[in-house]
Amino acid sequence: MRFNLAGAMLAGMLLAMTVQAEMICAFSFPKHDLPTPWPVTFGLPLAQGQARDAGALFLQDAQGAALPLQVKVNARWADGSLKWILLDSIISAGGEYSLHHYPERGKADSSAAIAQTQADGPLLLSTGGIRLEVPASGALWRYWQGDDEGQADLRLLLQTESPGPTQEENWLVPAGADKATREYGSAGDRERLVLLEENGPVRATVKISGWFTAADGSRAYQYIIRLTAWQGLPQLKAQITFVATEEVETNFLRGLELRLQRRGGSAGTGTVTRELSGDGALSLAVYGSPRFYHLVSYRERKAPVADISWHQGGSWQKLSSSEIIPGYFQSGRLTAAVKDFARLFPKEFSADAAGLSFHIWPERSGMVMDLRRRTGQRPEHHDYQNPVGGMGVAKTHDLYLAWDVDAPEKFAQAVNTVCHPVISPLYYRNTGAAGEYLLRSEEHFPRLEATISFYFKYLHQQCREGRYEGMLDWGDIPLMPHGQRDHTGASHPES
Structure with a gap:
């Protein structure tokens, strides 16, 4: 059996590249009219064994350019690999992004701290x-x-x-x-x-x-x-x-x-x-x-x-x-x-x-x-x-x-905009970090999805029409305790 050294080296290089740069997930930010650049903070789960060192992660935009990234480890799997991470970056308005794992990158440079x-x-x-x-x-x-x-x-x-x-x-x-x-x-x-x-x-x-x-x-x-x-x-x-x-x-x-x-x-x-x-x-x-x-x-x-x-x-x-x-x-x-x-x-x-x-x-x-x-x-x-x-x-x-x-109205709008990434629910489920659960489906769970949709619309309507505003009220959801009557006399059952 002949041993092809050149072929083995090429295969090894390809394998190394595959190991060195693994894409963990792709996501996008909604195309809000944000000032450029704009800071974002968001969390991600990782599947068990996918990455061990936060310094080996890097973020890319749609053109493949690396973005500044700061990673905080909030939880690890039993084997020590990353489970939940908090990421900070500075992005442009909207667009497609991807998180990659590069084991040879090494640990993050602490000398770059602010x-x-x-x-x-x-x-x-x-x-x-x-x-x-x-x-x-x-x-x-x-x-x-x-x-x-x-x-x-x-x-x-x-x-x-x-x-x-x-x-x-x-x-x-x-x-x-x-x-x-x-x-x-x-x-x-x-x-x-x-x-x-x-x-x-x-x-x-x-x-x-x-x-x-x-x-x-x-x-x-x-x-x-x-x-x-x-x-x-x-x-x-x-x-x-x-x-x-x-x-x-x-x-x-x-x-x-x-x-x-x-x-x-x-x-x-x-x-x-x-x-x-x-x-x-x-x-x-x-x-x-x-x-x-x-x-x-x-x-x-x-x-x-x-x-x-x-x-x-x-x-x-x-x-x-x-x-x-x-x-x-x-x-x-x-x-x-x-x-x-x-x-x-x-x-x-x-x-x-x-x-x-x-x-x-x-x-x-x-x-x-x-x-x-x-x-x-x-x-x-x-x-x-x-x-x-x-x-x-x-x-x-x-x-x-x-x-x-330059544009104070746009700046104020950005302050009041929730800027979180849009990631496939399937990715969240497949990591297993949040346990087993079924994905939302109006086809498979029509009555459940209709009930949830109606209830959120009801809450939004209550807040809008009731004008639940002011320093001590804005952000709260007007719910009555179970088993008690509200101002209309309606009873809220225990279950």
Whole structure:
């Protein structure tokens, strides 16, 4: 038997190439009108034994060009191979992509990480698009972007007197006149924690947590901020969470503001632009209406309205009001946008010559957040049965900041777009990572699919007609507990 060395070498090379570059799956992103480039984060399951090293994975676009990729391993199979992974990348708008496995690639280079930790001193992040400093005291963070630099702080205002009797269902109530208040801030917090949660070649996320602190050292409300930066992008995301930790009978949220101290220059939103000097300030505000759901017909419920106002000479002047709400606010080169800004009312952006403010709860609205227990009102609601009322309630807001944005409307649209890949359900099932299950099929399961489709349409209709909006309601699904009656008297069975 003759041995063909050349043929064996060629076969070996082909086999090696096959082993070295195995495509794991193909997927696409919907062709949203996203700014280019745009960061994405998504998860994928892998079949057992398919890959062991996250550094051996790489991402390609439809033209075969490699894309920046950061992989976090969330779970492994019993044999140690990858089971669930979280991927970060920066893509163009829409298009086809594929994930590949290349065993010879080796482990990921940790030297490419965005953040730099120091034994003593602040955490430093440098993406090529922005530089950040996150200290353990003082300002929450400082930034440098070209000729723009600034720092961020939080301010909390609590009203310590009751605004009046509770109003069933409504948590957005008038503050009342001449009520006592107490001010707190993030700058005086001496127990702040700074934790680097993610640090890779594409994305770095820093968790900043602490307490709002008054001048006398007393504390109220917790804050948690997750600050995210992406390699090469002049862009930041600040996920701001506050926790209502105080007793609700004598503590009412009156104002909550994230302030970016920076040079203003000009401000604009929608079709309005103003130069900033002296006490000049521009505001975009959505204050909303009292939140009654079952006591008021849905036909009487109004859509939120945005007011654009100008401050000059010590007073505010309304420039326009509209149900068409701009999703962004600009201050000089900086563009700010908040996910679901219009639906998370009350909300406000304002800018003056000294900086930009995102008002999570606008003091200028004249309203407070009432979390008191509604004694004797609608006892079938579990939240009304809570002895401490809404104490412990928390809410998160997603604030995006970007510099030199050419199309702010497109940027705001991207902030409010869910950008997840479209992958074959068959791929998910074949990996076995989620166990055994049957794929959706209107042909094989017509009654089940019809029931599921109807129920989701019902939920969407309820949210739309009921206008389940506002900071404490948007994003929740209006479901009654099993075995109880709703406001119409209909019973919801146990099964």
